[in-house]
Amino acid sequence: MKILIFGNGYLGNRCKDVWKDEATVSNVHVVSKHDALDEIRKFQPDVVLNAAGIKGKPNVDWCEDHQLETIQGNTLMPILLAQACQEVGVYLLHMGSGCIFYGDSPHEDKAWREEDFGNPRPVYSRAKWAADLVLTTLPNVGIARIRMPIDWKPSESNLIDKLASYSKIIDVENSVTIVDDMIDVFHQLLEKKATGIFHVSNPGTMKHRELLGLYKELVDPNHSCEWISNDDLVAQGLAKKGRSNNFLSNTQLAQFGITIRPVKEALRDTIQKYAQAKKRG
Numbered sequence: 206m207k208i209l210i211f212g213n214g215y216l217g218n219r220c221k222d223v224w225k226d227e228a229t230v231s232n233v234h235v236v237s238k239h240d241a242l243d244e245i246r247k248f249q250p251d252v253v254l255n256a257a258g259i260k261g262k263p264n265v266d267w268c269e270d271h272q273l274e275t276i277q278g279n280t281l282m283p284i285l286l287a288q289a290c291q292e293v294g295v296y297l298l299h300m301g302s303g304c305i306f307y308g309d310s311p312h313e314d315k316a317w318r319e320e321d322f323g324n325p326r327p328v329y330s331r332a333k334w335a336a337d338l339v340l341t342t343l344p345n346v347g348i349a350r351i352r353m354p355i356d357w358k359p360s361e362s363n364l365i366d367k368l369a370s371y372s373k374i375i376d377v378e379n380s381v382t383i384v385d386d387m388i389d390v391f392h393q394l395l396e397k398k399a400t401g402i403f404h405v406s407n408p409g410t411m412k413h414r415e416l417l418g419l420y421k422e423l424v425d426p427n428h429s430c431e432w433i434s435n436d437d438l439v440a441q442g443l444a445k446k447g448r449s450n451n452f453l454s455n456t457q458l459a460q461f462g463i464t465i466r467p468v469k470e471a472l473r474d475t476i477q478k479y480a481q482a483k484k485r486g
């Protein structure tokens with residue numbers, strides 16, 4: 206399978222690391238349908254992965270004051286790329302975000318289904334949700350939503366590095382995505398040209414306390430932090446807007462015969478590998 210990846214950033218390159226010669230990462234910054242079409246015609250891929258997006262630097266609060274850049278990268282660019290893919294009949298897997306959901310779902314188990322409507326407030330999540338809303342009307346398109354990537358490879362975008370670096374941490378529980386599993390699931394979705402929306406999160410939920418407990422056990426026995434409530438995050442000026450905390454249900458992957466490791470198993474394995482990677486330097 207020949208895969209063309211748009212988005213020369215953290216997750217696009219993590220996929221390339223694993224898929225090696227099967228994949229090419231485009232360096233082109235897409236601002237028109239023709240930018241995308243030229244790349245697709247040049248590389249002649251079987252499938253396209255959109256790992257491009259604007260998530261804000263140093264963090265998502267940046268998007269609150271850079272609305273147009275955020276909309277350009279997270280809503281317009283995916284539409285332009287989808288237009289190009291439709292024109293040449295190439296399957297597109299678009300990376301969405303589970304952060305379009307805030308709080309508990311209306312379902313009894315509180316988990317958000319793939320088909321549920323988002324309820325986002327911040328600019329980043331609204332722009333991501335807007336892309337999902339329109340791309341789901343197209344044939345030959347899949348949307349893979351992930352949440353809070355957790356990776357064995359140290360990176361400023363890795364939730365392990367982020368939480369380990371904060372002195373004050375909110376005590377919350379979430380669905381999360383282990384990056385090794387995400388890369389494997391994406392490959393299967395691309396192979397199957399699976400259409401629809403997929404929650405690519407590991408079954409079960411994780412508390413920040415669990416991650417940092419394993420971090421202390423396996424990586425740094427001296428690690429410590431102060432635990433604060435979710436409301437304190439904004440009240441203490443640590444963030445402009447409250448972060449999305451939620452549980453995702455991922456029933457759609459099973460329809461394509463795709464399974465994903467439970468979060469408890471995957472988390473310990475990943476932090477063990479992270480500790481080894483840190484030791485190697």
Ligand SMILES: NC(=O)c1ccc[n+]([C@@H]2O[C@H](COP(=O)([O-])OP(=O)(O)OC[C@H]3O[C@@H](n4cnc5c(N)ncnc54)[C@H](OP(=O)(O)O)[C@@H]3O)[C@@H](O)[C@H]2O)c1
Pocket residue numbers: 211212213214215216217233234235236255256257258259260277278282300301302303304333351352353354362
């Ligand atoms: N990492 C997470 O926590 C997370 C969680 C849920 C969903 N996601 C989604 O996953 C995708 C990848 O995230 P990531 O962590 O890999 O982000 P990343 O490291 O910031 O990579 C995104 C890349 O896309 C590029 N880009 C932005 N606009 C573009 C355009 N118009 N054309 C081509 N490339 C463009 C960026 O370039 P510049 O740096 O030059 O802008 C950057 O290299 C994004 O869609 C993000 O919303 C990420």
